[in-house]
Amino acid sequence: MTPVTSPRAWLAQTLVCALLSAAAAPALAQTQADLFNDSTVQDIHLTVSSRDWEALKAHADENTYYAADLRWRGVTVRNVGIRSRGAGSRNGVKPGLRVDMNRYVDQSFLGLRALILDNAYTDPSALREVLAMKLFARAGLPAPREAHARLLVNNEYAGLYIVVEPLDRTFVARVFGDAEGNVENGGFLYEYSWVREYGFEYLGPALEPYAEIFEPRTRETDAISRLYQPLEALTRLINDTAPDRVEPAVGALLDLPALVRFLAVQQVAGEIDGFIGNWGMSNFYLYRFRDNRPAQVLPWDADHSFWALDLPIDHRLETNVLTRSIMAVPALRRLYLETLVSVSALVAGGAGADGRGWLEQEADRLAAAIAPLVAADPVTPFTFAEFDGNLRGLRGLLRTRPPYVACTAQAVLDPAAPQSCPVPAPGDIPAPMLTR
Amino acid sequence: MTQYGRAAAVVGLSAGLALGSGGTALAQVPAADPASGVSAAQNGAPGGSGFRLAPSGRPTLQLPIGEIQFRGRVAGTVQSPARDRGTALPDPGWQTARLQVEGTLFTRLEFEVSREFGDPEEPERDLFANFRVTRGFELRGGQFKVPFGRDALTGGANLDFVYRSLLGRQLAPGRDLGVMAHGRVSGRRVAYQAGYFRHDGDNARTAQTRGGGPALAGRVVVTPLAGRDTPLARLQVGGAVVTSRLDDVLGLRGRTVFGEGVFFDRVFVNGRRLRRGLEAAWAMGPVSLSGEHMTVSDQRTGMGAAETDLPTVTASGWYVAGTWVLTGERKDGRVEPAHSLFDDGHGALELTARVERLAFGTSAEFPALTVSPLTPLPVANADRVVTVGLSWYLTRHLKLTGNAVFEFLGDPARSPEPEGDGRVPTGVVQFQFVL
Numbered sequence: 001m002t003p004v005t006s007p008r009a010w011l012a013q014t015l016v017c018a019l020l021s022a023a024a025a026p027a028l029a030q031t032q033a034d035l036f037n038d039s040t041v042q043d044i045h046l047t048v049s050s051r052d053w054e055a056l057k058a059h060a061d062e063n064t065y066y067a068a069d070l071r072w073r074g075v076t077v078r079n080v081g082i083r084s085r086g087a088g089s090r091n092g093v094k095p096g097l098r099v100d101m102n103r104y105v106d107q108s109f110l111g112l113r114a115l116i117l118d119n120a121y122t123d124p125s126a127l128r129e130v131l132a133m134k135l136f137a138r139a140g141l142p143a144p145r146e147a148h149a150r151l152l153v154n155n156e157y158a159g160l161y162i163v164v165e166p167l168d169r170t171f172v173a174r175v176f177g178d179a180e181g182n183v184e185n186g187g188f189l190y191e192y193s194w195v196r197e198y199g200f201e202y203l204g205p206a207l208e209p210y211a212e213i214f215e216p217r218t219r220e221t222d223a224i225s226r227l228y229q230p231l232e233a234l235t236r237l238i239n240d241t242a243p244d245r246v247e248p249a250v251g252a253l254l255d256l257p258a259l260v261r262f263l264a265v266q267q268v269a270g271e272i273d274g275f276i277g278n279w280g281m282s283n284f285y286l287y288r289f290r291d292n293r294p295a296q297v298l299p300w301d302a303d304h305s306f307w308a309l310d311l312p313i314d315h316r317l318e319t320n321v322l323t324r325s326i327m328a329v330p331a332l333r334r335l336y337l338e339t340l341v342s343v344s345a346l347v348a349g350g351a352g353a354d355g356r357g358w359l360e361q362e363a364d365r366l367a368a369a370i371a372p373l374v375a376a377d378p379v380t381p382f383t384f385a386e387f388d389g390n391l392r393g394l395r396g397l398l399r400t401r402p403p404y405v406a407c408t409a410q411a412v413l414d415p416a417a418p419q420s421c422p423v424p425a426p427g428d429i430p431a432p433m434l435t436r
Numbered sequence: 437m438t439q440y441g442r443a444a445a446v447v448g449l450s451a452g453l454a455l456g457s458g459g460t461a462l463a464q465v466p467a468a469d470p471a472s473g474v475s476a477a478q479n480g481a482p483g484g485s486g487f488r489l490a491p492s493g494r495p496t497l498q499l500p501i502g503e504i505q506f507r508g509r510v511a512g513t514v515q516s517p518a519r520d521r522g523t524a525l526p527d528p529g530w531q532t533a534r535l536q537v538e539g540t541l542f543t544r545l546e547f548e549v550s551r552e553f554g555d556p557e558e559p560e561r562d563l564f565a566n567f568r569v570t571r572g573f574e575l576r577g578g579q580f581k582v583p584f585g586r587d588a589l590t591g592g593a594n595l596d597f598v599y600r601s602l603l604g605r606q607l608a609p610g611r612d613l614g615v616m617a618h619g620r621v622s623g624r625r626v627a628y629q630a631g632y633f634r635h636d637g638d639n640a641r642t643a644q645t646r647g648g649g650p651a652l653a654g655r656v657v658v659t660p661l662a663g664r665d666t667p668l669a670r671l672q673v674g675g676a677v678v679t680s681r682l683d684d685v686l687g688l689r690g691r692t693v694f695g696e697g698v699f700f701d702r703v704f705v706n707g708r709r710l711r712r713g714l715e716a717a718w719a720m721g722p723v724s725l726s727g728e729h730m731t732v733s734d735q736r737t738g739m740g741a742a743e744t745d746l747p748t749v750t751a752s753g754w755y756v757a758g759t760w761v762l763t764g765e766r767k768d769g770r771v772e773p774a775h776s777l778f779d780d781g782h783g784a785l786e787l788t789a790r791v792e793r794l795a796f797g798t799s800a801e802f803p804a805l806t807v808s809p810l811t812p813l814p815v816a817n818a819d820r821v822v823t824v825g826l827s828w829y830l831t832r833h834l835k836l837t838g839n840a841v842f843e844f845l846g847d848p849a850r851s852p853e854p855e856g857d858g859r860v861p862t863g864v865v866q867f868q869f870v871l
Contacts (some may be wrong), residue, residue, distance in 0.1 A: 221703035225738075
């Protein structure tokens with residue numbers, strides 16, 4: 001082989017080496033777990049043109065996207081799409097935001113295709129959403145990960161937000177496995193869209209009414225019959241099945257034990273705008289597995305948890321066809337009551353000498369971290385005094401509601417148990433602030 | 437070994453072979469066999485067996501029953517900063533690092549195996565055997581390119597631009613497993629290819645999507661005036677068709693030139709996929725012209741409410757490209773510089789330009805369709821691209837190409853530059869080594 005001595009040849013080799021070195025640059029090691037690590041408040045930076053930011057706030061009722069750059073701990077994603085989001089919390093002062101990484105460019109952020117920046121606009125404590133999802137996860141149910149965040153828009157503090165893991169096929173892959181998150185052969189994820197008060201009544205054989213309230217979030221363009229025929233069949237079955245057939249028939253399509261657990265968590269949390277909300281069903285997703293395993297209900301937008309101190313344990317269960325059917329099955333009703341007891345124990349568990357249970361301790365820890373940011377929040381609708389007062393009420397609820405729920409459930413389960421459970425006093429917990 | 441490690445190994449091997457013992461080295465050694473370029477010194481094996489360097493500079497293993505050649509190609513690019521790629525600095529990266537082994541055994545049996553080291557997900561490229569019954573009838577089996585699209589079928593080493601046309605990358609099927617009859621007839625004026633493939637090519641599928649089902653493909657290219665003393669002697673015209681099944685799968689996606697922007701997202705399709713293409717090419721001396729037109733239609737049979745049909749998703753596009761070798765060398769694929777840079781020459785310079793357009797939408801067969809939440813219509817969009825470039829062939833193995841790419845998206849709101857007017861200018865420089 002002829003040795004290489006020519007300067008031109010060395011030039012060519014150097015170019016090759018430079019290309020190699022540049023291409024082999026190591027990637028940053030931040031992960032999703034770091035982003036949703038709530039032991040610290042995350043700093044999320046958005047760089048967006050001032051004109052676009054003002055336009056987004058001025059037209060907060062619209063879903064118009066604007067281009068922005070997202071930065072977190074040195075990880076920058078350029079050219080993401082941001083838009084206003086939310087239902088009752090949607091406003092132009094402190095807009096809730098959806099950040100779509102691949103709106104304009106095929107890219108992701110730590111493997112996430114999108115991110116939700118919840119504006120915590122209806123909760124003076126800014127804790128309820130996070131605490132509720134913690135409870136779901138602690139109870140063994142799939143729930144979005146969340147952490148508090150200081151949002152900086154063009155390097156200016158734009159308010160305390162909650163960074164929320166969106167329910168999409170990335171989430172599905174995380175909690176149910178990669179195969180379920182496959183873009184083509186994965187399962188079917190639907191977001192329940194509140195249009196009117198509804199409780200699983202049969203809507204007829206046409207598929208349009210189901211499409212109106214169940215918006216596909218995976219396989220969005222798949223055949224209509226694949227998307228909605230199973231929902232029509234499920235709804236028909238829920239309405240037509242006698243109590244003694246609910247477990248084998250409805251249970252074949254819907255994971256009833258998991259739903260019972262879901263309902264129990266929301267009842268312990270005193271949720272008033274959830275699956276059995278005061279305005280019908282709201283704030284949940286439905287996931288149909290790719291291999292036809294029973295579908296599962298997933299929690300979403302739980303900022304109206306921990307509002308109702310004295311909500312009865314069977315609150316509004318009779319108003320929903322599905323929960324009414326479930327509670328008519330003795331085994332499922334017993335499971336519900338037992339789960340109320342065990343979830344209450346979760347909330348109150350780990351109490352020290354000061355009487356604070358696990359969730360109250362979590363509330364205190366998070367409150368201490370966000371308090372300075374609440375005080376400095378330039379666009380929050382609440383004063384710091386309201387935050388502080390509401391926090392005290394929340395702590396009271398976390399301390400008194402679990403024993404009340406457990407006692408009430410135990411009284412039904414065991415006639416020998418005390419049948420009189422003291423109803424917690426409202427104390428200084430403020431009235432719900434729902435705007436719907 | 438990481439992909440970069442493997443790529444580095446290929447680069448090292450290739451660069452060593454090229455720079456250390458390239459064309460100049462061959463020229464210094466007297467060839468014992470003028471026909472094959474084998475020298476006694478290089479051959480080094482009795483009975484005509486052993487390693488040698490072919491006239492092309494490729495290492496070749498000579499066997500009593502035939503020969504095996506080793507080829508390689510390495511290419512790296514540096515792209516200008518652009519928002520659509522999220523880069524604030526010039527963005528270097530590997531484009532390809534490929535090793536290829538091909539050979540002929542028993543005179544009539546040919547084979548080819550190639551592996552892409554820069555693609556950890558799908559490293560296998562060609563893997564086929566070809567049996568030549570006659571020049572007019574050959575049989576090929578294995579994994580290779582489905583015969584559709586001139587640009588798509590052009591080898592990477594022979595491309596005139598840093599990137600293939602949008603048609604070649606997105607509408608043409610790409611490679612798949614199949615069998616194919618092919619040959620040249622009518623005094624080599626007519627070339628034909630007809631094959632059956634297990635799926636409809638890797639361009640239409642990803643790690644998570646299946647693409648189309650079994651595909652039938654046919655292509656005919658005619659050189660009507662071949663052998664005649666006319667400026668049109670190297671004029672070629674042709675057409676191709678591929679049809680395949682779609683079984684509730686995700687269809688084609690419209691991507692921008694650099695791949696990061698999606699200007700038309702895929703939707704589920706069901707029924708038949710039909711690809712149709714026309715092509716033409718002409719060359720004379722240092723100048724060449726080529727062009728193609730393609731359409732792809734994906735049915736959505738039974739996907740509507742009450743299992744009615746939804747509008748067919750269509751994609752159509754064209755390109756026209758021209759090249760001119762400024763230093764006068766004959767244009768026939770990759771330019772062979774008359775005076776290599778390492779032989780005290782300056783290599784060859786080639787000016788290139790291409791205009792192309794790719795559009796996605798739905799068929800106009802459903803004028804009375806009522807759009808409802810159950811029948812969302814994919815929103816049409818198109819990408820128009822102008823590419824101008826200059827290629828510098830330093831040697832027969834080394835090439836430096838600069839392309840200026842100007843993209844114009846029909847719907848700026850779905851372009852990688854949403855705040856602009858849909859115009860995305862990008863500069864890219866490619867360094868390519870071919871063995």
